Amino acid sequence: MRYSDEVIEEVRARNDVVDVIGGYIHLQKKGSNYFGLCPFHNEKSPSFSVSPQKQMYYCFGCGKGGNVITFVMDYENESFQEAVASLAERAGIELPQEEESEESRRQADYRSILFAIQKEAARYFYHQLMSENGKRGYLYLRGRGLSDETIKNFGLGYANQYPDDLYRFLRQKGFSDAQLKDSGLVKIDERGCYDKFWNRVMFPIMDINNKVIGFGGRVMGEGEPKYLNSPETPIFEKNRNLYGMHVAKRNRKSYFLICEGYMDVISLHQAGFTNAVASLGTAFTVQHGLLLKRYTKEVVLTFDSDGAGIKAALRAIPILKEAGLSARVLTMKPYKDPDEFIKNMGAEAYQKRIDEAIPSFMFEIQVLRDGYDFSDPSKKTEFFEEAANKLRTFEDVLERNNYIEAVSRTYGIDYQILKQKVEEHAYKAPQAMQQERKQVQKKREKDEGLKAAQRLLLTWLSDHPGQLNQLADIIMPEDFSDSLYQEVARLLYKQIEQGKGNPAELLTNFIEDESQYQEVAKIFNGELVQETSGSEKTRGIRECVIRLKRHSLQKEADTTDDIKRLQEVMEALKGLDHLNISF
Incomplete structure (x- = not known):
């Protein structure tokens, strides 16, 4: 169910941001704030700041910021509702419940419905594989060297040759057409309703909490594409999940093996290498690297030994480095992939190749x-x-x-x-880069100048709410340069008028749009960049006020058709340099 604003604010307020984040990363107090190494990007010097006063965090390295709820969402890969529930449990807050039937309860939580659909589909595919209908798929998997135990452990299945088989089954379970379409398992258009997967061996994709979130399917016989994956849905993001991670995260080895395909992961797990994972039909991403970093510091790339595999490894190496992971590269020649190598050489020989894997930089030089x-x-x-x-x-x-x-x-x-x-x-x-850097810096300073002034002004106002009376006579929310900053100013002015100035609570209004809440988080951490003396700060605030008001008046002068109003605006522009402001 969706919680009220009052409940959300109680959960946020009862979970101190320093205590919560301190449970994930080491924080050290410096001045009025706490600093640590950012968990969202690789860094050697702490630039991740946590403000107990604002109840917010912000990384000056990568720009990631927010309040305690958004931290849990990002770090744990949880939805807003899940993060609120986790924090409520931590704080001993009993969230409101409703008396609901099973169906209405599922309707109240959209993600739960999608999880339920994926779970039912996985059961159905497995049942089909083990029936006479799935004999073709079963013999294929056994022919690839997989045992019945491995097939069961990975929940492998089979999608029948009938194009609406799964659709009819899930409809009988009570799911609607709209829900099935949103699950990514069913296509619905003017031609009718039919399954996305049919006549394929099925590989359920699990998240790190062992929930089925999607599928990969390998066609039986001729057909294109050979491998087909579920589209992205509200519960399935390819760049935030790795195949096999739900098992690999429990392994005790000091490194992870990164493969290219489902069968490689399964074959390696069956051979005892339960630390193998693979990306989900997409290129390796920074998000994949950060997910791995939660569990290890080192990875071994075991991509295919062909040209495509070499290119994939070269793309992955800088991403892994950015995530703070050390990487080695394993060669499987003369075999193409881990599955083929294991079948021909065995687990002991593969372990020897792992031990002999070369550092990623030496691999790059070798390819060069x-x-x-x-x-x-x-x-x-x-x-x-x-x-x-x-x-x-x-x-x-x-x-x-x-x-x-x-x-x-x-x-x-x-x-x-x-x-x-x-x-x-x-x-x-x-020397070669210096001139280019200067040009880029000049453009960045020009573009960011106005926003920086606005950020500093709003940050200062949140710290000194008593100054609103004087400032509101000069700067109104509509004077800010774009709709986001105008909305932030409007909400902050309203908070202060109600006797509070709470950036962490204000941020919750933007939580559904990641780009917006990151920008808002940046706004309220602007003053943390540099500590200045009282007189310098006063002069800086005055300059921000004048700069913002001048921009607003100039914009109005350029657009108004009212001669009288234009004259008023021009007079106001002339008077800005003599504006009497004392904070």
Whole structure:
């Protein structure tokens, strides 16, 4: 059910943001705020700030911010309702309940309905696989070397050859056409209702809480596409889930294996490698990396050994690095994928390949080397120039020197010569980038200047609500530059008029739009960037007021057709420099 604003505010207020976030990451008090390493991106120096006064958090590195509810939503991958329920339980708050029938209860929670549909579909597909109807799919899986125990553990199934088989079954369970369409399992259009999956072996996709959220299907015989996945739904986001993660998160090994496909994961799990996961038919993303980082610090890429697999590995390496994970790359040659390797060489040989996996940087250099003909001296020189350019990207001197030594030893170049080349590239790169950086910075400062002034003004007002009486005579909500800032100003003015100024509560109004609540979180953390003296702050606020009012008046002057009003606006613009403001 949807909770009232009063209930939501009680839950938020009873869960101190420092206590809650401190249960997930280490926080250290600095001044009036707490700082730690951001859990949403990789960083070495703490830039994640938690304000007990505002009851909000904000990362000055990646821009992620919000209140205690949005933190739980993002960190635990929960919906708004689920996060409120979790925090209510933590605070000992009993949420209001309604006397409902089973059907009305499902109607009250849309996500629960979708979970229920996926669960029923998984049961149905498994039942079909184990019946005479699914014999073709069962023999295919057994032919791929899967045991009955593995088939059961992964809940594998079969979608019949009839195009509306699942639809009719789920309708009998009481689900409506609209619900089934939104589940991603059924297509409904002017031609009728029919299943998305048919004549396919089915792979249920589970989230980290062991709930079925979608499916992958492998066609039997000829047909395109060979593999088909559920579309994204309110409970299924491909870039926030990994196949096999619900099992892999419980393994005790210090690393995870990242594969490309369902069968690779299943074959590895059956062989004892229960730390294997795979992306869901999409490229590896930063969100995947951050999900892995919750459980490990190291991953081993076990992508296919063909060209597509190599490209996928090269794309994944910088993403993993950004997420703060170290990565190694395993070679399966002469076999194509983990499934094929395990069948031919066995688990012991695969473990040996894992132990021999090379660091991701050396893999990148190896792929680079394969593109040059070393019999041609000029091409060989080009390779070492490119290698030196890549080596200079290491910020840590010791790490950089270790890799210079490794590359020089592997590819037969004198260490000192290669080190000199790296230093040359390190010197040239900042010079080449300096001009471009200046141009980008200038444009950014121009675009951000007005918003920065507005953020500082709103932040200051939330900290000094008693100044509203003086400010409201000069700056009204409609003076702010866009609809979001106008709405924030309107809500803040209203809060202050009611005797409070609470940014964390105000933020809840924007929680359904992630981009908006991140921007609002940024607004109310603007003043945390730099501490200034009282006189400097007063002068800064006065400049923000004048800048914002000038922008608003100039905009009106450019658009009004009323001559009398235009004259008034022009007079107001002239008077801004003499505006009497004292805070």
